[in-house]
Amino acid sequence: xxxxxxxxxxATRAYLPLFAMAGLLLxxxxxxxxxxxxxxxxxxxxxxxxxxxxxxxxxxxxxxxxPQPLPPSPYQLRGYPYAAQQGAQPQPKLFEPEGPxxxxxxxxFTVALESRASWLxxxxxxxxxxxRYPVGGGVSVQADVFRxxxxxxxxxxxxxxxxxxxxxxxxxxxxxxxxxxxxxxxASLRYHVLRWLAPFARIxxxxxxxxxxxxxxxxxxxxxxxxxxxxxxxxxxxxxLWQGSYSPALxxxxxxxxxxxxxTSSDWVVRSTSLSSSASPIPTNSVAIGHxxxxxxxxxxxxxxxx
Amino acid sequence: xxxxxxxxxxxxxxxxxxxxxxxxxxxxxNNLLPMVALDDHVxxxxxxxxxxxxxxxxxxxxxxxxxAVGKAxxxxxxxxxxxxxxxxxxxxxxxxxxxxxxxxxxxxxxxPADLRVIDANPAVAPGIYPLTGRFDGLAQSDDGxxxxxYHSPSGQAQVDSSLYDPNEMVIVDFTTAEGAAPLLTxxxxxxxxxxxxxxxxxPPYVFGGIPRTLAVVLSQNYIxxxxxxxxxxxxxxxxxxxTSTNCTLSPVQILFDPANQKxxxxxxxxxxxxxxxxxxxxxxxxxxxxPDNDFVASLSMLAVGxxxxxxxxxxxxxxxxxxxxxADARRLVIIDPSNSHATIIATSIPANQIIRFSVPGNLPTDxxxxxxxxxxxxxxxxxxxxxxxxxxxxxGGLAITDYPLPAPAGAVYPLMDAQQRVAEVVMVSSKFAxxxxxxxxxxxxxxxxxxxxxxxxxxxxxxxxxxxxxLWSVDHGNVLSFxxxxxxxxxxxxxxxxxxxxxxxxxxxPLSTPSLNGTRYLIVAHNDPDAIGNFTVLDADHPDRTTARxxxxxxxxxxxxxxxx
Numbered sequence: 032x033x034x035x036x037x038x039x040x041x042a043t044r045a046y047l048p049l050f051a052m053a054g055l056l057l058x059x060x061x062x063x064x065x066x067x068x069x070x071x072x073x074x075x076x077x078x079x080x081x082x083x084x085x086x087x088x089x090x091x092x093x094x095x096x097x098p099q100p101l102p103p104s105p106y107q108l109r110g111y112p113y114a115a116q117q118g119a120q121p122q123p124k125l126f127e128p129e130g131p132x133x134x135x136x137x138x139x140f141t142v143a144l145e146s147r148a149s150w151l152x153x154x155x156x157x158x159x160x161x162x163r164y165p166v167g168g169g170v171s172v173q174a175d176v177f178r179x180x181x182x183x184x185x186x187x188x189x190x191x192x193x194x195x196x197x198x199x200x201x202x203x204x205x206x207x208x209x210x211x212x213x214x215x216x217x218a219s220l221r222y223h224v225l226r227w228l229a230p231f232a233r234i235x236x237x238x239x240x241x242x243x244x245x246x247x248x249x250x251x252x253x254x255x256x257x258x259x260x261x262x263x264x265x266x267x268x269x270x271x272l273w274q275g276s277y278s279p280a281l282x283x284x285x286x287x288x289x290x291x292x293x294x295t296s297s298d299w300v301v302r303s304t305s306l307s308s309s310a311s312p313i314p315t316n317s318v319a320i321g322h323x324x325x326x327x328x329x330x331x332x333x334x335x336x337x338x
Numbered sequence: 339x340x341x342x343x344x345x346x347x348x349x350x351x352x353x354x355x356x357x358x359x360x361x362x363x364x365x366x367x368n369n370l371l372p373m374v375a376l377d378d379h380v381x382x383x384x385x386x387x388x389x390x391x392x393x394x395x396x397x398x399x400x401x402x403x404x405x406a407v408g409k410a411x412x413x414x415x416x417x418x419x420x421x422x423x424x425x426x427x428x429x430x431x432x433x434x435x436x437x438x439x440x441x442x443x444x445x446x447x448x449x450p451a452d453l454r455v456i457d458a459n460p461a462v463a464p465g466i467y468p469l470t471g472r473f474d475g476l477a478q479s480d481d482g483x484x485x486x487x488y489h490s491p492s493g494q495a496q497v498d499s500s501l502y503d504p505n506e507m508v509i510v511d512f513t514t515a516e517g518a519a520p521l522l523t524x525x526x527x528x529x530x531x532x533x534x535x536x537x538x539x540x541p542p543y544v545f546g547g548i549p550r551t552l553a554v555v556l557s558q559n560y561i562x563x564x565x566x567x568x569x570x571x572x573x574x575x576x577x578x579x580x581t582s583t584n585c586t587l588s589p590v591q592i593l594f595d596p597a598n599q600k601x602x603x604x605x606x607x608x609x610x611x612x613x614x615x616x617x618x619x620x621x622x623x624x625x626x627x628x629p630d631n632d633f634v635a636s637l638s639m640l641a642v643g644x645x646x647x648x649x650x651x652x653x654x655x656x657x658x659x660x661x662x663x664x665a666d667a668r669r670l671v672i673i674d675p676s677n678s679h680a681t682i683i684a685t686s687i688p689a690n691q692i693i694r695f696s697v698p699g700n701l702p703t704d705x706x707x708x709x710x711x712x713x714x715x716x717x718x719x720x721x722x723x724x725x726x727x728x729x730x731x732x733x734g735g736l737a738i739t740d741y742p743l744p745a746p747a748g749a750v751y752p753l754m755d756a757q758q759r760v761a762e763v764v765m766v767s768s769k770f771a772x773x774x775x776x777x778x779x780x781x782x783x784x785x786x787x788x789x790x791x792x793x794x795x796x797x798x799x800x801x802x803x804x805x806x807x808x809l810w811s812v813d814h815g816n817v818l819s820f821x822x823x824x825x826x827x828x829x830x831x832x833x834x835x836x837x838x839x840x841x842x843x844x845x846x847x848p849l850s851t852p853s854l855n856g857t858r859y860l861i862v863a864h865n866d867p868d869a870i871g872n873f874t875v876l877d878a879d880h881p882d883r884t885t886a887r888x889x890x891x892x893x894x895x896x897x898x899x900x901x902x903x
Contacts, residue, residue, distance in 0.1 A: 154898070155898040155899075157361045158361055158362070158363045158898055159363060159898070160361070161361050161362060161363050162361060163361060198362070198363050198364060199364070200364040200367060200868075201364065201366070201367070202366075202367045203367050203867075203868045204868065205364070205367075205868050205870070207363045207364065245891070245894060245897075246868065246870055246891060246894075247890070247891070248890070248891045248894065299898070301891065301894070303890045303891060306840050306841060306888060306890060307840035307841070309840055312840055313839065313840050313874060313883055313886045313887065313888050314886075314887050314888065315887075315888045315889075315890050316399060316400040316401075316887060316888065316889045316890065316892065317399065318890075318891045318892055318894050318895055319401070319895060319896065320894045320895065320896065320897040320898055321896055321897055321898025321899050322898065322899075323898070
């Protein structure tokens, strides 16, 4: 191998994962892909993969015996029609980048950005949020904790959603601000219909607190919330960062979930504590401004990286 | 088909919980009428939401009771009560709210004006009385029995009504029968070119053996007399000038003399006092029938010789006299209305206020002696005059005694004792400051003057005119000060005290009646630029910040429940 060829090969090795990732994120459905030069099945060990066509440069013979390609699983045959043809393909060379990960198995964990919109029924909540459909944002971490088979998985998620709203009274300096935070723990049961689509049902529960400020008056309320929802989980094909047995696979994963959240309601009682700098101020009364119900249907969307 | 229907129903189910109401948190900025002190409550009326907030200061939570009022409230007043009349059974711990309603538009239906009577007792249902006119003026008799609703000269009706009668009014008679519905009588009084400025109520005059209250309507150049017991009778208009040409008299003061069935009118721009004699004609043949009155009025003039600045009545029967002071001419004039004879005495100060009082005679059987205190409130005189009214006609200037003041008087407050007689006069200096001249207290019985100093400029002087009385004021913005004007249990007269509060004080309102817990409260208002409610409640008899409570933001109570206007 000449020096220039060696450098080109090294550069190709370095950039191939990026090329592959870009291509995978725009991957077309498996059944729309050409039947020539398919990628090897990604859930097989590297040693078990069949090298593709003739190498560009002669390579030293492998010292280990070449394993026979594994028979395709029914899952592969059903979900990935091209995978059934892998046995007839030439084995790829070891240094060549691996193809997209299209099975669910390596994607056990997810870190995601969350967005949640509620459909408020309670008039008090609507006025405090000044919207019928307040939207919050947050983050979550998710993990598959149990996979009895290739099609079913149970996933736990821990999330934080925050919502904040501020409004101003016309003609005065009065402001109203409501900050809401919710920590929730959820469990979902997922069924892998396709390699990129899995409907799920999810149940979650959590604790939250709201902080309300009206003019110089403020209050803080804690609440509990339970939710039952269902939706679909979408994923892109994954990509291994490097070659080897322990190489993690990365994929983009999204949730779309709708459901109903049942939460404890609050009676807001605001009070001012800033009227005096005295060490023993004159007690100030509390003001009950009204009731806020939090139970409402919701739509939850998340987008994250699975690995 | 059933499956489709079921699916559609399920899909639309969430919409059932929706409404298209306004989701804005903020309603329009509060627009409050002046705070109203009831006997043991305090009331606020918010115009935008048409809500009256009644607070019981004895309630530890200071949670207001909210009552709806009519649309566009313009007047909120405490109902009058004449506590000296033991026969007065008319409830008076009540809030009167006059609303103008809305004349409507192509998009908004018309809302009639109304008068609401809201009792401090929540068990008493509010009285709601629709009105035919959109009035913005309310006058009431001392005993709270009669109300007259009218169009004030600079009222709102002029700008948002297409056609209206400025001399239209409604007479409300609550009668003295407890629980009886009030009688509302509409009336349009005769116009002599002008509109009502002020309405005053008389003590009972007796005609045909029946006592009756008269309402005297003051208008430019004339007055109108109405018999409130017979509101459908024709009103009596009394022009103050022989001809209306070049007549620019504004009646400003009325003295009622029911014993002699006379009314005296002082008008700015006139050097005379107008005497209106009411003659009982109930015994005439044939007797007058409605709508004619059973009395007639005749006008005469009593010459003062100068513009009178103030006047009082003293004496009784044929001995009744009018004492008038003229600041311009520096004179005291005693007039015998029976013969128009006037005794004129020069005064050393340009007195513009005269305060009548009486002192006991030398012997217990002697008749009380009629005296007067003459005060100059405008031209910075440093003395006051004591006048022996009964002796002025005989001894002239010898009956007047000059007493020096440590500082010119700016405001003068007569104080009544337990027998409802003027016992003291408090004069607050015009600057309300100075080490020895902020307040002067004059004991009328002994003609002794006490001067009270102030280390700093005081503000918001507030006098409790009931016995025991106190002068409240504000020092350094947030310090509530008081001066005992009369001796109180375990507290001497002229004792002072002060209570620092947490916020600057803008208004001081002592309540007149103790709450159910036996404590009488003092309401101290604070800066409230955004009108959300801000006051502190103190024990009026023992003000102490350790027992005080601040009500801040109470106008937000149940805010989320209120509909957007």
